[in-house]
Structure formats: C-alpha cells, structure tokens
Amino acid sequence: MESLSTFWLSILLFGLILASAFFSSTETSMMAINRYRLKALSVTNKNAKRTEHLLKDTDHLIGTILLGNNFVNIFASSIATILAIKLWGEDSIVLASLTLTFVILVFAETTPKTFAAKNPEKVALPASIIIQFLIQLFKPFVWVIAQISTLILRLFGIHAGQQNNNISSEELRMVVSDAKPVIASNYQKMLLNIIDLEKVKVEDIMIPRHELISVDINKPDEILKQLERIQHTRLLTYDTSSDNITGVLHMRDVVNLYAKGEFSMENVLSLVRSPYFVPEGTSLAHQLEHFQTQKRRLGLIVDEYGEVRGLIVLEDILEEIVGQFTSNxxxxxxxxxxxxxxxxxxxxxxxxxxxxxxxxxxxxxxxxxxxxxxxxxxxxxxxxxxxxxxxxxxxxxxxxxxxxxxxxxxxxxxx
CATH class of the missing domain: 3.30.465.10 (Uridine Diphospho-n-acetylenolpyruvylglucosamine Reductase; domain 3)
Known part of the structure; x- marks a missing residue:
C-alpha cells in the first residue's frame, strides 16, 4: 500500500469516503422509508419490490450495511495515516486522524443521512441493487456476526424476538391524523370514528330500557291504543311481564297493512318479529358485523342476568361513524x-x-x-x-x- 503514489492514495481515500456516505445514507433511508407507500410502489417498480424484500430480513440488511460501513471507515483511517506520513511525516498522524474524523462526520455521516431521511425513496430504491449484491456476497460473514451477537445478548438474558409488523389502533390513529394533506377533514374524522368502534360498547349508545315503549301481546286493545299514539318506529311486545320480551313490531309494517287494506289485529300480531339479543359489553365493531351477518337492524341489549337494558339499532352505529344524520x-x-x-x-x-x-x-x-x-x-x-x-x-x-x-x-x- 505504501508503494502507491500520493495521487492514487488520495483517490482511494476519496472513494472510501464516498462509500461510507453510501452506506450511511442507505441505512437511514431503509429505516425511514414509508412501508405502506413502498408496498404500493412495489406493484410497478422493481426497485421498490426489491427494497420491500430486503426489509423483510432486517438482520441481514443492517448487518451487511454495518459491515460495509465499518470496513470502509477503518480502511479510510489506514489510508489517511499512510498519506499523512508520506506528506508530513509521522508527527502528523494525530492531525490526520482528527481531520479524517471531521470529514467523515460531515461528508459521510451527517450530510448523507440528513438527505436520506428527507428523501428515503430517492436513496433506498436505487441503493437496493448494490445492497442485494453485497448481502449475497457477505452472507456467510453476516450470519456469523449475527450468531455471535445473538449469543452475547443471550448471556445478558436478552432474547431476539420475532419482528412485529402489526400496527396498533393508536398507531393507526396517528397515521390517519398525519394524513391531513391527502384526506379531507370529514373523511378523516369518519376513519377515526371507525377505528374507535372497537373501544365503544353497545351500552354506550343504546336507547335505555325506560325510554322504550312496550305493550302486552295478550291485550289487543292496548296494542291498538299504542299504535294510535306511538311516536316511535318500533314497539316492543311482551308476554304478561314487561321483563319477558317476545318481539318487536315495526311501524313500517303496520303502515303497509293500512296501505293494502288488510289491517286487523291478527295480521298485526303476525308482523311481530322475534327478538334478537345482544350481550352487554359487545363492541360496536363486532355488533356492526353481527348485524350484517344476521341481516338485522336492531337488537335488545341484555346483561349477565338476561335482563333487557336497552335497544341498539344499526342507524345509531352508523351515526357513530358519519355523525348525526337521522336524528330529530x-x-x-x-x-x-x-x-x-x-x-x-x-x-x-x-x-x-x-x-x-x-x-x-x-x-x-x-x-x-x-x-x-x-x-x-x-x-x-x-x-x-x-x-x-x-x-x-x-x-x-x-x-x-x-x-x-x-x-x-x-x-x-x-x-
């Protein structure tokens, strides 16, 4: 190495600093890139697809980048020492080390990493071609290093767990909240409300039991009186005791009987639908799914003792998402x-x-x-x-x- 001229040593040192900048910027860009945007780009962009594949094995990715970065930095330090001795003698070794540290810090660390953090796609996608080649080239060395690191961590009682790419509801809320430039505020609010459906229980938005209108199914006269003055769209029916709910009568069905000229108490009682009970504590997200699978629009909420606590309707769940739109x-x-x-x-x-x-x-x-x-x-x-x-x-x-x-x-x- 000492036989090389000062010119070629300078060229080699310059190349090593560029290589250090490449590894530093690649590491930052790979960690900063938006995984969801990367997934969308991978459909049409080969580099994006390659980058997504590399990020699935971060152990080998980071190991290769660190191996390359440390190698070029140490090699650059050796070249700088030889170059300093050739130019200024052995007394300049300390000065050469300080100068190289400053150059690497500015031109191979801070500047490229800052650029990569602000433009991760511009760096990560083209860099994936070189990194994939280096991973295949240094795979045995990286594997040995990874095994040694894992062994050392185990000695301290630290076990490397499987990578968890699942996103929590709170993280999803942050993603939606940060998407203001691309999502209209009203749609953003709706998305946040959908995320919160898992937290809200059916009893939080139910119509309380004491506000429900019910009538004894064994007393036709009382049913007729309720139909004449009721202001709600649904009427509960019970058998003897108000705690023994037998069904729900929809006013829409009764109106249809009037329209067809077929109104009679016998026909009205035939319209009573069997009750659909919902356990207390069910989340709105699950209940919305149940309404869809059961092809129903309302349910009676019951507690652990089987007592009716209130009524939940599909429209109320939808209003939790889009806001008030049917309420008086x-x-x-x-x-x-x-x-x-x-x-x-x-x-x-x-x-x-x-x-x-x-x-x-x-x-x-x-x-x-x-x-x-x-x-x-x-x-x-x-x-x-x-x-x-x-x-x-x-x-x-x-x-x-x-x-x-x-x-x-x-x-x-x-x-």
Missing amino acids: QSERIDEISLQEDGSYLVDPRISVRELNTLLSVQLPSAKAKTLNGLILEELQTIPKRDVSLKIGEILVEILQISDQTIKLVKLTKLN
Missing part, C-alpha cells in the same frame, strides 16, 4: 339549550358521550352512561334541588327534582 334535530335542541350567559340547560337523561360531543367537553363516561348517572355516581346519594357540584372542568347545578329523579340541570364551563 328538535329533540337535540330540547335536550340542550344554550343560555345568554354561556351556560346550558340540559336534560340529564342525555348520554355522557353525546354530551361530550355536542359541548366539546370531556366528562368521564367509563361507568355512568348518562348525565343523570354521572351526577348520582359523584354524589353517592339522591340529590336535592339547588345542589351544585364540579365534575372535571364543568360546574353542574341541579335545578329541578321530581319523584326523586333529576329533571333539569345547568352546566357551566369553567374554562
């Missing part, structure tokens, strides 16, 4: 009324989740599902009129009490 807006206005002082008069039967959405607040909804239940949970007793309490950043004032039940509250945001 006048009913929502009656539930929440904005006052001149900025406070709100609220019907405490409203669900905590809906209240959080409408007022952009964060009242706890883990246990109590309605505002009434939340107040009782906080007070641990039946409250009296004119009682006030603070829940989070909300001041709650109880304005009306009737039959030991809260009828009206006033909410004031403290911040």
Whole structure:
C-alpha cells in the first residue's frame, strides 16, 4: 500500500469516503422509508419490490450495511495515516486522524443521512441493487456476526424476538391524523370514528330500557291504543311481564297493512318479529358485523342476568361513524339549550358521550352512561334541588327534582 503514489492514495481515500456516505445514507433511508407507500410502489417498480424484500430480513440488511460501513471507515483511517506520513511525516498522524474524523462526520455521516431521511425513496430504491449484491456476497460473514451477537445478548438474558409488523389502533390513529394533506377533514374524522368502534360498547349508545315503549301481546286493545299514539318506529311486545320480551313490531309494517287494506289485529300480531339479543359489553365493531351477518337492524341489549337494558339499532352505529344524520334535530335542541350567559340547560337523561360531543367537553363516561348517572355516581346519594357540584372542568347545578329523579340541570364551563 505504501508503494502507491500520493495521487492514487488520495483517490482511494476519496472513494472510501464516498462509500461510507453510501452506506450511511442507505441505512437511514431503509429505516425511514414509508412501508405502506413502498408496498404500493412495489406493484410497478422493481426497485421498490426489491427494497420491500430486503426489509423483510432486517438482520441481514443492517448487518451487511454495518459491515460495509465499518470496513470502509477503518480502511479510510489506514489510508489517511499512510498519506499523512508520506506528506508530513509521522508527527502528523494525530492531525490526520482528527481531520479524517471531521470529514467523515460531515461528508459521510451527517450530510448523507440528513438527505436520506428527507428523501428515503430517492436513496433506498436505487441503493437496493448494490445492497442485494453485497448481502449475497457477505452472507456467510453476516450470519456469523449475527450468531455471535445473538449469543452475547443471550448471556445478558436478552432474547431476539420475532419482528412485529402489526400496527396498533393508536398507531393507526396517528397515521390517519398525519394524513391531513391527502384526506379531507370529514373523511378523516369518519376513519377515526371507525377505528374507535372497537373501544365503544353497545351500552354506550343504546336507547335505555325506560325510554322504550312496550305493550302486552295478550291485550289487543292496548296494542291498538299504542299504535294510535306511538311516536316511535318500533314497539316492543311482551308476554304478561314487561321483563319477558317476545318481539318487536315495526311501524313500517303496520303502515303497509293500512296501505293494502288488510289491517286487523291478527295480521298485526303476525308482523311481530322475534327478538334478537345482544350481550352487554359487545363492541360496536363486532355488533356492526353481527348485524350484517344476521341481516338485522336492531337488537335488545341484555346483561349477565338476561335482563333487557336497552335497544341498539344499526342507524345509531352508523351515526357513530358519519355523525348525526337521522336524528330529530328538535329533540337535540330540547335536550340542550344554550343560555345568554354561556351556560346550558340540559336534560340529564342525555348520554355522557353525546354530551361530550355536542359541548366539546370531556366528562368521564367509563361507568355512568348518562348525565343523570354521572351526577348520582359523584354524589353517592339522591340529590336535592339547588345542589351544585364540579365534575372535571364543568360546574353542574341541579335545578329541578321530581319523584326523586333529576329533571333539569345547568352546566357551566369553567374554562
């Protein structure tokens, strides 16, 4: 090596620095490249397909890159030492080392890695051709190094686990949230709502049992009276006891009988559909799938004792995704009324989740599902009129009490 002229030593040193920059930028680009975009590009781009294949075995990929990078850096250090001795004598070895360190740090590490981090596709895709060749060339050496590294890790009780490429719901939320430039805000919100379906349970959006209208199937006169005055689209039927639900009667089916001129109690009772029960604690994601497979649009939610707690309908799940689109807006206005002082008069039967959405607040909804239940949970007793309490950043004032039940509250945001 010492027999080479100063010119050729300089050319060799320059080439080694370029090689070091190549390995450094390749390593950064391979780790920074978007895997999902890479998968899409691999359909039509051979380099992208090759890069995707290399990333499936990161042990050999990183091992080859590090082997090459360390080899050229150490070799460059030797060349720089020989070159310095030839030019300035042995006293310049330390100066040569410091100069080479600065050059490698700037031109072979910081600059190429910064460029690769900002433009991973431009670096990783063409570099995959060379890296694939080097992996095949150095595969035995990389395998030996990997085995030695694994053995050393095991001595310290560290076991190299299988690579986990699964993405969690929180990570998926971050991906969707970061996709603002390419996804419209309304579609982005819908995607986030779909991801959250797994967290929301059927009892969180159900119509409570006490708000459901039911009638004894053995009393035709009562059924007829309910049909004349009911304002809902569905009527529950029970046998003798209101706890013994026997089915659901759809008002649409009854109207069709009227239209055909075939209305009679016998025909009405034949329209009663068998109940479909949903276990409490079922996530909306699973229930949406059940509705689809069972070809149903509503279900009765039952607890562990088999008692009916409420009703869940397909439209409510869809509204969790796309927002309110079928609800009667006048009913929502009656539930929440904005006052001149900025406070709100609220019907405490409203669900905590809906209240959080409408007022952009964060009242706890883990246990109590309605505002009434939340107040009782906080007070641990039946409250009296004119009682006030603070829940989070909300001041709650109880304005009306009737039959030991809260009828009206006033909410004031403290911040």
